[in-house]
Amino acid sequence: MGSARITAYDVAKAAGVSQPTVSRVFSRSASVDPAKAERVRAVARELGYIPNLVARSLNSGNSFRIGIVLAYLKNGFFGEALQDLSKALNKQGYSVTVYFAGNSSDEVDAIVDDLLADQVDGIVLASISLSNALVSRVRKSGIPCVLFNRGQSDPGTSMVTASNFEGGKQATEFLIKAGHKRIAHLAGWRKALNGVDRRDGFLAAMESAGLNPLACVDCHFRRNVAMEETRKLFAQNEVPDALFVANDHMAFGVLEVLREELGLRVPEDVSVIGYDDAPMASWKTFDLTTVRQPLRQMIDATANTLLNEITNPSCAPEKIEIPGELIVRGSARIPTGTARPKAQT
Amino acid sequence: MGSARITAYDVAKAAGVSQPTVSRVFSRSASVDPAKAERVRAVARELGYIPNLVARSLNSGNSFRIGIVLAYLKNGFFGEALQDLSKALNKQGYSVTVYFAGNSSDEVDAIVDDLLADQVDGIVLASISLSNALVSRVRKSGIPCVLFNRGQSDPGTSMVTASNFEGGKQATEFLIKAGHKRIAHLAGWRKALNGVDRRDGFLAAMESAGLNPLACVDCHFRRNVAMEETRKLFAQNEVPDALFVANDHMAFGVLEVLREELGLRVPEDVSVIGYDDAPMASWKTFDLTTVRQPLRQMIDATANTLLNEITNPSCAPEKIEIPGELIVRGSARIPTGTARPKAQT
DNA sequence: CTGAAAGCGCTTACAG
């Protein structure tokens, strides 16, 4: 359709006003005579005029675009987060551009350059595996930024996380109360703060109860590693009677090994608790007791924090922790005296 | 922080050249004296100059941004598609902005307006549930567009799909060859062409074999509906000995009903074939025979088609169908004489 | 309330 796009100038001519007046009508930046404004709008509608945001960006200094940096979307959690975050930001007039971070430092540098070149007004760093180099380069750029679900002890950057320490503690206490003594933890990744915090919560709960962890092994948040470690644990003399697994994705693999390979009954022979409350956790096939990540609240906090920093550049960085919630299902023994909640979906 | 961004003009002054020369160095649009170019680059690096893409967009007419419209990302397939597509387009110098389509026609209109306002150079419509109104509004805008994995008989718009008819036929023939007679199809959604095509492939294979479908019910691509329909099928007098399910997500639920609720063995009592080859299909828990969507090839075709339309606006719309592949696992009986392939992951 | 003017940071003919 080679037809050139309609500009504010075209509308102005057709409506018998000046181009800045058209601009004022659409940017609601100043008052315009109501009748005239209505005429402008009518003409614009008829001509199919839509303000060019690129031009607006250039002189207003705001692009109304947010960059969100991710590592992968195969994990449904981040996909859902992206979707919700995007909707929340759209509602405030921002569009969301995605950037996928690789691992090499060249790629990381390239991403920061892209972010700067694209003139994004704000950045969300949403991947566990983002390097510190990226975070500090972004910080130096001066563009408002918040870390989403990513532990990173950069005091200058805002971040929103679930309270992983509390969640790990809660899950472990539940197992202890149910009478388990030989509890093992299949941990996340020692370089990812959320995994570390869950593990520390586990260790703290064990210590408070005067129990020694049967094991506590790093599984890199990877399903296959968790499955292999499970096999090893059950090849020992003293086998676990409960497993706390650092995320649901690994827990699904662990359940598979326990039931299909080792022929164990869950929770009669061994209790399993996961972390995240991924959609699949509620499937009968898994029926996984797990700590729910309060995604909605985390998204809202992320959007609000970022928008606040954009609006008010001098505000101090915020560290927001959203508490999780233990979702009790069938994969872990239920402490006596604890009312089994009605079906939680 | 507040320090104003370095512009081409700043670099020019520091390097002792004119601003357009700096522009030429970074846009490689014209030849520049090599020594001078090197000096400019050095100064730029030192000052931390990064060209402002917004300014470039405004007069070049290209934003180097692609809009991708999605309905949801909870389904891992689209998340992965988004990631791969984004990487492919990034490689060609485009950034990708995401737009989530709701259902109401107001929302659809708003998305088209956003796409236009943002001056995207191209659009990918990637959701089954996008209304025809959206497609035709996008088409009228004249912005290059390709439909990804979405049946939609708009002759004027390019589209890339898997060959769903062939896939449905292939899966059904596999069941027939294994000796099944009472085959039922749990279909996708009659308003989504990919579901319809899979169903038609099923019907065609049945007809060729002189078999009557035991059932063929619309499940809207929804897990819960598929589960409910499975219960109904097995409450009849004549129960199926094989099920072809229109996607893996539903098939996982179907397997759950068969095994956990009905106590049936798969594939001894009933064979199940899914569609998509979602990552979970290879898990031992499911071990699902399924038709693999050739995602990589579909992504490549989508990116290439779109870039081609952008570069060459007068080219005719393309309809590309990528053949699928039956991945044989343990959930369906294997026809005698068919070599069971080595473990497919 | 509203028009004429300048300018956002680039690219692109146009001369030289």
Place this chain on the structure above:
DNA sequence: CTGAAAGCGCTTACAG
């Protein structure tokens, strides 16, 4: 190869 000039489509003081 390279500088001076115009312009992309808006917004924003500045007068009135």
